[in-house]
């Protein structure tokens with residue numbers, strides 16, 4: 001049986017970064033990936049990069065273009081660029097002198113032995129002094145919606161984000177179950193491709209984007225509705241059917257059962273940690289109720305030599321969090337162990353809708369509930385000179401600061417370039433700069449970021 005200093009299960013962001021780092025430290029590394037289509041992991045192949053490539057294509061769609069042809073070409077272009085990235089990612093690990101990429105599905109035989117099953121059903125055992133689990137997450141398909149999981153397995157016209165992005169046929173109509181990251185990004189994107197989009201949301205309208213400040217959530221809703229996206233709140237989907245190529249969803253609203261028919265349905269109600277099939281019980285690795293792996297602040301599982309990184313450990317599901325998990329392991333394995341989950345700094349988020357929404361830190365409600373005395377400011381994007389000359393005036397910014405210390409507690413930016421601008425705010429927050437530093441900074445002009453002068457200038 002071949003022995004490795006480290007075995008990494010799954011080609012995720014943390015795992016591939018660690019493979020490079022550990023190789024540099026002189027370790028032998030095996031990185032096991034179940035599918036060649038997934039070299040580089042979820043983000044590269046079926047999530048962030050393909051979705052953002054399609055979102056950019058949708059934004060750039062010229063007027064008076066044939067929707068169907070443009071869409072098909074966009075999906076084909078996406079496939080081409082993703083295939084290049086997949087191969088680049090493969091070589092970034094496979095070409096290392098002490099690391100190997102092994103194709104196959106891995107599971108634990110015992111705490112140090114991993115069995116790998118290949119496509120041809122061959123089986124190989126490998127031994128690891130350390131094992132890093134980086135198997136990501138999978139879309140959740142609600143069992144209580146009759147027929148849904150079988151229909152999603154069959155494919156067209158029922159999709160997950162992954163299968164929908166591979167569909168080359170343009171849907172005239174799309175119903176999305178869920179209004180989180182994926183639901184909103186895909187709604188915005190398909191709307192721009194020309195598709196008529198309806199979002200079914202099980203909660204009340206007042207709970208829409210509940211993690212954002214109310215004014216900002218309302219502005220996002222108003223913008224998306226004015227773009228032609230339809231929201232149906234308090235819609236409890238109960239049944240799915242496929243008839244003559246069309247998707248039919250039945251939902252209950254106020255005791256009434258209503259059917260909605262569309263050419264495609266996207267299920268986007270969250271993702272759960274991918275731990276099934278790893279036989280973690282053979283290794284004594286425990287999981288939480290939501291299937292994520294139990295970890296301590298160093299990302300160590302209930303076995304000292306086994307670590308869990310990325311979506312599988314139940315943290316926020318973003319590629320940059322998986323990357324940061326890699327930093328924690330670098331610090332633990334070869335550093336002074338000073339960096340861990342308890343001192344992780346600000347974690348921003350960006351939702352790539354039109355215009356983008358980006359957030360960091362606390363909302364006004366959260367800051368008040370946490371006992372802060374706060375000062376707030378709101379700025380409408382229509383008042384920003386760059387927004388005016390670019391004809392991109394939709395949106396609103398909100399800032400919350402600590403009235404006693406002037407520290408920035410949270411910022412929401414809904415507007416052009418928000419996904420880029422938020423990183424300026426994060427830098428200031430991580431450096432514990434007072435809001436006055438952003439208020440008084442000299443920014444280039446005309447830019448969206450110079451509006452931070454005005455946003456923070458409104459704080460009295």
Ligand SMILES: Cc1cc2nc3c(=O)[nH]c(=O)nc-3n(C[C@H](O)[C@H](O)[C@H](O)COP(=O)(O)OP(=O)(O)OC[C@H]3O[C@@H](n4cnc5c(N)ncnc54)[C@H](O)[C@@H]3O)c2cc1C
Nearest residue numbers: 010012013034041042047048106136310311317318319322
């Ligand atoms: C549509 C969509 C869009 C997204 N957009 C963004 C975005 O814009 N920005 C952002 O930051 N995040 C985004 N995310 C989230 C992001 O994709 C994930 O948080 C991130 O990819 C998780 O990476 P990871 O390191 O946990 O592992 P992953 O990249 O998920 O890698 C896990 C790998 O393990 C492999 N694997 C699983 N089980 C086994 C096994 N038993 N044996 C061998 N291999 C196995 C899988 O095939 C996979 O390649 C998006 C997600 C989706 C679904």
Ligand SMILES: NC(=O)c1ccc[n+]([C@@H]2O[C@H](COP(=O)([O-])OP(=O)(O)OC[C@H]3O[C@@H](n4cnc5c(N)ncnc54)[C@H](O)[C@@H]3O)[C@@H](O)[C@H]2O)c1
Nearest residue numbers: 177178179180181182183201202268269270271317350351
């Ligand atoms: N830009 C980004 O960083 C980005 C983009 C896409 C996805 N992601 C990651 O992928 C993960 C999965 O995305 P997601 O959108 O599937 O999950 P999510 O958790 O963001 O949103 C799920 C939504 O579905 C709703 N929901 C749950 N059950 C429902 C039901 N039965 N009927 C109707 N609505 C229901 C929830 O209220 C919630 O609004 C996210 O956690 C996110 O971190 C990140």
